[in-house]
Amino acid sequence: MYRRKLALGAAVVAGLAATQIAFADAPSAPRATAAQGGLAVTPSILETTARRGASGSATITNSTGRKLRVTVRARPWRQARSGQVAANRSKTLGGVSVSATRFTLEAGAARSVGVTLNRVPSRGSQYGALDIVGKPTRRRKGINVTYNLVSSLRFNPSSGARRFRLRAGKAKVTGSGSSRALVLQVRNRGNTVEPVGGSVDVSGSGGGRSGAISSMRILPGKMVNLRLLGLSGLRRGSYSASVTLSQAGKNRLSVTRSFRIR
Amino acid sequence: MRSLVLAGALLLLAAAPAAAQTEVGGSVPSMLSLELDDASGFSSFPAGPGEHDLIVRARITSTANRTRVSVADGDVAEGRRLGRMASNASLLDQPLEARVGSDPFQPLNAEVDPILAEFGPVSNERVTIRLRQRIGAGERPRGTYEKTLLITLSSTAP
Helix, strand or coil, rough: HHHHHHHHHHHHHHHHHHHHHHHHHHHHHHHHHHHHCCEEEEEEEEEEECCCCCCEEEEEEEEECEEEEEEEECCCCEECCCEEECCCCCCCCCCECCCCEEEECCCCCCEEEEEEEEEHHHHHCEEEEEEEEECCCCCEEEEEEEEEEEEEEEEEEEEECCCCCCCEEEEEEECCCCEEEEEEEECCCCCCCCEEEEEEEECCCCEEEEEEEEEECCCCCCCCEEEEEEEEECCCCEEEEEEEEEEECEEEEEEEEEEEEE | HHHHHHHHHHHHHHHHHHHCCCCCCCCCCCCCCEEEEECCCCCCCCCCCCCEEEEEEEEEEEEECCCCEEECCCCCCCCCCCCEEEECCCECCCCCCEEECCCCEEEECCCCEEEEEECCCCEEEEEEEEEEEECCCCCCCCCCEEEEEEEEECCCCC
16 A cells, blocks of 8 residues: 555656656747748847947858758848838948858758958948848759848947937828828938837827827938827817937937828 | 655655746847748649749748848849749740738739738748739740749848
8 A cells, every 4th residue: 555655656746747847848849840941040130339340140040951052141221211121132231241151051051150340331330131042052943932031230339439310300191091190200310220219299170199109210311201190080180299209218309390181 | 644645745845846936037049030831833834814823831930020021033133034934035924923811912023022921029920922923815835934032031120
């Protein structure tokens, strides 16, 4: 009897221990799944302080089961008025070099690629994209799919050289119905890509509304249409918007703009 | 009785680590990962007008706040061949088109690469890209066609 109960206790303990091992193993499962059949880059944002010779590295992993011909280029961004960016595939990023621009990556292999800032632009920062293309070495008839990963390169100005300057342009009403919104043209005249956010207070003949502005990163020198808030439900008429824009935790600009809802 | 107490004590010992407060955590490196299935097709087209479909399945993992999946011609960046299946010098009249889900098809010969889908941070998100090739009434496809498609996973913020 004593032995049987001891054995039962031991079995329960063993079961609990096994359960704990299973829980401890669980977090590694997505990693294994993510490593099946793809091209990956880590980190997705390579960020360091801008100075001559500043460098970082990105690791490119081929888990496709096929040999890939990989090309890596540093590219400038193009930023649309919506704020979205895309790598400009017809240009390379000035002053930035990549240690290996063309190589073959065997199935299951990984390679680290160095990215160096050789020349710091006069504004004290440089931003761009790391454009990685992985092409299967054997071309087939019909459709051939090619992998393309675009990650961010951020060479930020040193803390003493950071400049936060914003300029506001016109306020405009965009969209219609439930998607009608107020946007403000904002140009980044500083040298960082710190997100621009803030608050807005709208008042006028048809009512009022206030809210926080969803933050957006704006490239130095670029202008975007910053969405201030939705206008659905506000009646036709003349309105005034008091906008405070903030960046890096401080209010940087306050403006008032008038607009009409037609 | 003694054995029951012993078994109970063992149970308590096993349960103790779960009850104790332990800091659990770690850092996850930021990453972008794109998986694509080995889609094949569109090497030839039957004679006569019609629409032909091909599905490319992708799976994406991204730690970025916003990421975008887009598709572009991987052979050329401009000109007559942009977005069109080619058999040597001969081109199909209509460009390839692509879409995700029930969104409208977008031609691959546009100036701006069609954006197919956008995501927040995702892990192993499945994306089905549908390709369409239309063949016109007066068209006679001949030979073996090829096209490289560049499927891009990109951050949307600088």
